[in-house]
Amino acid sequence: MIRKLSILWFIAAVPIILAACDSSSDTGSSSALLAEEKREKKEIAATEYRIYGIEIGLKNYSTKHNGVFPPMAEPNTLRSLSLKTTDEDGKPDGPWIEKYVDAWGNQFHYDWNSGTRENSKDPNMVTPAIWSNGPNGKNENGAGDDIANWRKTKNI
Numbered sequence: 532m533i534r535k536l537s538i539l540w541f542i543a544a545v546p547i548i549l550a551a552c553d554s555s556s557d558t559g560s561s562s563a564l565l566a567e568e569k570r571e572k573k574e575i576a577a578t579e580y581r582i583y584g585i586e587i588g589l590k591n592y593s594t595k596h597n598g599v600f601p602p603m604a605e606p607n608t609l610r611s612l613s614l615k616t617t618d619e620d621g622k623p624d625g626p627w628i629e630k631y632v633d634a635w636g637n638q639f640h641y642d643w644n645s646g647t648r649e650n651s652k653d654p655n656m657v658t659p660a661i662w663s664n665g666p667n668g669k670n671e672n673g674a675g676d677d678i679a680n681w682r683k684t685k686n687i
Contacts, residue, residue: 571666574634578663578678581630585639585661586680588612588628595624600643600659608641609661633663633678640670653681 592612593600601608609631618624632638642652643659652660652673662679664670673679 574666575678578633578635578665581633582639582661582663582678582680584630585609585628586658588626589659589661592625592627603641603643603659609639633665635664635666635668637664637668639663640672652679656681 589600589612601612609628612625612627613629613631614626615623616625640662641659642661652662658680660673660679660681662673662677665676665678667676669675671677673682
């Protein structure tokens with residue numbers, strides 16, 4: 532009788548164990564998807580903070596250079612601002628920014644027309660437009676999934 536109960540218990544338990552194993556594999560793929568989404572959100576937030584850092588660096592540069600932002604010379608304008616340089620008097624003049632690439636390793640884009648003192652992305656802005664290609668790595672000129680300083684998001 533005890534042997535029959537053990538066999539019956541085993542027969543009843545196998546489907547429950549298999550179902551638990553099957554659902555844990557779904558949870559594994561769900562966990563991987565959640566981890567990927569979480570990683571992407573962190574990369575977006577890091578990129579937004581880097582853009583904010585670039586804005587501060589550009590404002591500091593402008594303050595030292597009589598209210599003038601650096602002229603646009605894509606793609607090296609921001610890279611040059613990350614270098615330690617000296618001014619015409621031999622005094623330190625930079626670096627103005629720390630990072631000139633987004634969380635995916637792509638250089639930021641910079642737009643500023645010093646002649647009209649505006650950027651082409653948002654004429655109401657009095658600072659240069661700065662944007663990242665975003666997660667897809669494609670420059671959509673600030674549209675699509677690009678991350679831009681004129682399109683503030685909830686992460687900052």
